[in-house]
Amino acid sequence: MNRSGLFSVLLFIFDVVYNNVTASSSCNDVGSKSTMLRLKRHLLCEYDSEVRPVQNNNNMTRVTFRMVPHFLHFNNEEELFELHTWIAMAWHDSHLTWDPEQYDNIKWIPVSGYQIWVPDILIHNERIGESSLGHSQAKGWVEKQGMVQWLTAAKYTTYCFADNTWWPYNTMNCTIQVGSWSHSGDEIELISLQNASFEIESKDVEWDLLKMYVTKWEGRYKYNFGSTAKMLSYHFILRRHWGIIRIAYISPTIVLMVMTLTALWLEPKSFERMVIVNLNFICHLLCIQDIHWEVPKSGFNVPKLIIFYESSFAIASFALILTSILRHLQDLTTEPPTWISIGTTTILRSRIGQILLLSILDPAVTAKIEIDADDNTDLVQSNNKKSPWRYVIVLVGWFAFLSVLLAYIVLLSTCFPTYYTVIP
DSSP: OOHHHHHHHHHHHHHHHHHHHHHHHHHHOOTTSOHHHHHHHHHHTTOOTTSOOOSSTTSOEEEEEEEEEEEEEEETTTTEEEEEEEEEEEEEOTTSOOOGGGTTTOOEEEEETTTSOOOOEEESSOOTTTOEEOTTTOEEEEETTSEEEEEEEEEEEEEEEEEOTTTTSOEEEEEEEEEESSSOTTTEEEEEOOOSSOOOSBOOSSEEEEEEEEEEEEEEOSSOTTSEEEEEEEEEEEEEOHHHHIIIIIHHHHHHHHHHHHHHHSOTTOHHHHHHHHHHHHHHHHHHHHHHHHSOSSSBSOOHHHHHHHHHHHHHHHHHHHHHHHHHHHTOOSOOOHHHHHHHHHHHHSHHHHHHHHHHSOHHHHHHHHHOGGGOTTTTTSOTTTOTTHHHHHHHHHHHHHHHHHHHHHHHHHTOOOTTTSOO
8 A cells, every 4th residue: 555545544543533533522521511421421422312312222122101181072064073281201211321429419300302202192183283292392301210200282183983872972982092102012012100190280071081991002113013002091081061952952852752642732724823834844854964974984784863852853744744634634524434433433433532522523523422321322423514524534634643652651661861861
């Protein structure tokens, strides 16, 4: 090797050694600075925030995780659950230990998120682009043994798993699933420190938080098929607040039911009955149309309130058609067929029929029945000055009213939602 080549090699070696010595001295030469600054320079001088802080790469980092909910909100239009919360984490960093006696008995120091390694615990079932976590702006505390305490604010947004059986008093399981984004379960273990009881400072005005619980989930690791991913699932069980629902959805069902029964109670020939049955039919259509836009598009089970409205709409249609038929029968002057006359007479001569007649006929006929019920053999053909179909109409009207009343009782007992039908 000639002299020029040898000189170039020596110059390169000198440059490398000089740069290392200069960097080392500039990083640690803080003898004239404060004790806190010397300690932070000592700990963070050659610290790499991208490397998991363990002496052996096979060692597991155990991270204690606690979620402190502050505010929750459910967007009905987009069906999104939004949670604002505080996140508290703690883990051991073997690279951040010191002897307090060498640094004026300093036992802990504050650090920023960009200075040290922070476990990338993120939500895995988010609405993409909606969640946020401020690790880089957050502050932490490091104790002398290397224990790191971390507190930051987070916003999580996800979809909910809704049970619409008793809608609008439906319940929703809104799950926030958190875990490490780039480390497998063999590298990071999440340990939940969630308390059994907690209070949320600010609640949603439309939804009540019934309870919150935590479960563990394990699955195949997305980056390495030979490893597993371990996560924590925070379940928030929500139920719609009763005050708003009672006015918007429950009260109209009672009004429509009363309108239908009232229409069937009135005389078929009356103008009021015709007005009520038509108005009742229109109101049912409007309520069904309104519910169509309000029922959640996701979730499982058909709401029983939809079945109630559907059945009530069928009953309202029946009441409208029956009213039209009975009004037409009252205008007929021909005698009813023999089989109708015999059937009607048999029913009206029975004990139940006499009770019905006592409440619907004029006093003269009622008095005659009370004296001798056996003389009512030609009851249907009597009093022809009014209508030969009058008693048939009365009997059909009573059967219709009682049948509809029974149908509504069954619907109320099986399909009518209340705040207490949903068991947390």
